[in-house]
Amino acid sequence: xxxxxxxxxxxxxxxxxxxxxxxxxxxxxxxxxxxxxxxxxxxxxxxxxxxxxxxxxxxxxxxxxxxxxxxxxxxxxxxxxxxxxxxxxxxxxxxxxxxxxxxxxxxxxxxxxxxxxxxxxxxxxxxxxxxxxxxxxxxxxxxxxxxxxxx
Amino acid sequence: xxxxxxxxxxxxxxxxxxxxxxxxxxxxxxxxxxxxxxxxxxxxxxxxxxxxxxxxxxxxxxxxxxxxxxxxxxxxxxxxxxxxxxxxxxxxxxxxxxxxxxxxxxxxxxxxxxxxxxxxxxxxxxxxxxxxxxxxxxxxxxxxxxxxxxxxxxxxxxxxxxxxxxxxxxxxxxxxxxxxxxxxxxxxxxxxxxxxxxxxxxxxxxxxxxxxxxxxxxxxxxxxxxxxxxxxxxxxxxxxxxxxxxxxxxxxxxxxxxxxxxxxxxxxxxxxxxxxxxxxxxxxxxxxxxxxxxxxxxxxxxxxxxxxxxxxxxxxxxxxxxxxxxxxxxxxxxxxxxxxxxxxxxxxxxxxxxxxxxxxxxxxxxxxxxxxxxxxxxxxxxxxxx
Numbered sequence: 001x002x003x004x005x006x007x008x009x010x011x012x013x014x015x016x017x018x019x020x021x022x023x024x025x026x027x028x029x030x031x032x033x034x035x036x037x038x039x040x041x042x043x044x045x046x047x048x049x050x051x052x053x054x055x056x057x058x059x060x061x062x063x064x065x066x067x068x069x070x071x072x073x074x075x076x077x078x079x080x081x082x083x084x085x086x087x088x089x090x091x092x093x094x095x096x097x098x099x100x101x102x103x104x105x106x107x108x109x110x111x112x113x114x115x116x117x118x119x120x121x122x123x124x125x126x127x128x129x130x131x132x133x134x135x136x137x138x139x140x141x142x143x144x145x146x147x148x149x150x151x
Numbered sequence: 152x153x154x155x156x157x158x159x160x161x162x163x164x165x166x167x168x169x170x171x172x173x174x175x176x177x178x179x180x181x182x183x184x185x186x187x188x189x190x191x192x193x194x195x196x197x198x199x200x201x202x203x204x205x206x207x208x209x210x211x212x213x214x215x216x217x218x219x220x221x222x223x224x225x226x227x228x229x230x231x232x233x234x235x236x237x238x239x240x241x242x243x244x245x246x247x248x249x250x251x252x253x254x255x256x257x258x259x260x261x262x263x264x265x266x267x268x269x270x271x272x273x274x275x276x277x278x279x280x281x282x283x284x285x286x287x288x289x290x291x292x293x294x295x296x297x298x299x300x301x302x303x304x305x306x307x308x309x310x311x312x313x314x315x316x317x318x319x320x321x322x323x324x325x326x327x328x329x330x331x332x333x334x335x336x337x338x339x340x341x342x343x344x345x346x347x348x349x350x351x352x353x354x355x356x357x358x359x360x361x362x363x364x365x366x367x368x369x370x371x372x373x374x375x376x377x378x379x380x381x382x383x384x385x386x387x388x389x390x391x392x393x394x395x396x397x398x399x400x401x402x403x404x405x406x407x408x409x410x411x412x413x414x415x416x417x418x419x420x421x422x423x424x425x426x427x428x429x430x431x432x433x434x435x436x437x438x439x440x441x442x443x444x445x446x447x448x449x450x451x452x453x454x455x456x457x458x459x460x461x462x463x464x465x466x467x468x469x470x471x472x473x474x475x476x477x478x479x480x481x482x483x484x485x486x487x488x489x490x491x492x493x494x495x496x497x498x499x500x501x502x503x504x505x506x507x508x509x510x511x512x513x514x515x516x517x518x519x520x521x522x523x524x525x526x527x528x529x530x531x532x533x534x535x536x537x
Contacts, residue, residue, distance in 0.1 A: 011282055019210040019269045024173025055175050060220030063193040 026055040035140040038124040038132045043105050044068040050108035073104035076129035081122045098122040102148060116147030117147065154372030154536055155250045159189025160494035165331040165363030165482045168267035174209055177364050178263050178389040182222050185366035189378055197255035203240030203486040204235055204264035209265055214374045219509030222261050236521030237390065238262055239365060239490030239526035244388045249399035256371045263364025263485030271360045291433035292357060296349035298402035298524060302388055304404055308442055308457040314342035315460045316438040317355050317480060320486035323467055324477025326506035330481040331361050333467035356438040365487035365494055384496035387418030387531040395523045408447035408527040419531035424449040428471060430499045432492035433479040433490040435521045444518055464492040489519030493530050500534040
């Protein structure tokens with residue numbers, strides 16, 4: 001046949017769904033400490049003694065339930081970084097911004113977050129420091145930790 | 152094929168909303184219960200099979216990534232199963248394949264959903280064909296209502312039969328500490344006067360939505376005998392699909408169910424299911440469906456499923472109790488639901504179903520359905536090794 005299509009070849013649509021995610025005891029405590037105290041919490045695995053930050057209910061390596069809150073940071077060291085030039089529509093930062101993997105002081109695992117101050121100076125091994133949302137504006141999500149400033 | 156048995160089962164408490172646990176925490180709860188029940192540690196497990204239903208329920212794509220640390224998938228052979236409503240049963244059957252094949256000796260199967268995180272019926276509606284089906288998508292009840300209408304008009308089944316199934320299973324649920332709905336005073340009149348959701352389905356003809364998970368430990372013959380004084384031997388298992396759009400789809404006589412039952416019974420050496428099966432756990436998401444499944448599973452003659460209800464055959468204490476657990480009408484997590492049928496059937500042939508135990512149960516059948524009523528699973532469990 002060829003030529004013009006005889007009918008609609010593509011139909012456009014969207015899906016809108018609302019959710020209420022249960023944070024659970026570990027992530028819940030992490031977000032609460034962030035919101036109410038401006039503190040980054042880790043949880044210790046009683047088997048391997050590692051401090052998981054962000055905390056998990058179960059240590060994946062040992063299969064053991066974590067116990068014992070440990071305050072991590074606010075300082076840490078960059079373990080990996082990228083300068084993002086092509087963000088998604090829902091990215092809260094303007095490009096270019098630095099996405100980092102950071103090992104907070106006192107933690108045994110890495111947290112993924114963004115650099116909000118000094119993105120151009122970020123390097124592996126660089127010292128960074130947590131920047132929190134202003135008291136009174138915190139809502140209990142991961143962005144109560146606004147990001148990290150390169151020292 | 153190697154001998155395979157269920158040697159431990161674990162179910163979580165199921166509620167409309169469990170705010171005390173995250174999704175990984177919920178899955179973990181079932182895993183811990185199943186490992187304890189089998190008397191083993193996670194380190195003993197050779198491989199893990201994880202199942203959950205459409206991602207839209209929790210709104211987390213790829214939930215096995217989110218939950219693998221909690222369900223014990225770390226550095227173990229691991230896979231995720233997803234077959235809609237049958238997923239729990241497909242997960243159990245996949246674990247069965249893992250052991251039957253000789254690849255692994257001790258396999259953990261776990262499935263669950265936390266339906267309260269999103270909107271179940273809106274999530275289910277995304278399952279419909281995006282081009283030809285979406286405007287008509289109204290969750291599960293409207294589609295199943297068509298199935299029930301077809302069945303009623305063909306068989307002579309009435310709303311009274313549906314209501315009696317709804318009452319039977321809710322009363323059974325009172326014997327099951329894991330069942331969610333507690334309706335001790337439910338009556339047929341109450342069911343028949345409850346609000347219409349999509350005719351002929353009324354509110355009390357429908358299952359609730361639950362947050363919950365289920366896990367099972369499956370073992371090869373030698374390990375099963377060492378771990379468990381009376382394992383539940385998997386004698387037959389089959390998961391069969393049919394398509395959505397083609398002629399002669401008969402919702403009241405699902406071809407996929409007939410084929411799954413034929414295959415599972417052939418493996419198990421069951422020639423007369425109505426006489427040989429002692430107890431069945433079927434996927435009664437909506438009351439009328441239970442009678443359609445009786446027929447598909449060969450427990451009743453075609454068009455006569457409702458007779459078993461009329462004669463009280465499938466009530467606990469009757470000749471062939473169906474859903475002594477309270478069934479899906481009392482608890483429906485979707486993700487774990489079809490595995491709960493297998494787990495409950497296993498408990499029956501292990502003789503460990505406590506207040507819901509069917510006396511002398513030796514052969515049990517577990518059924519699941521999913522998708523657009525096109526996926527069906529059948530597992531036959533026995534107190535006797537093959």
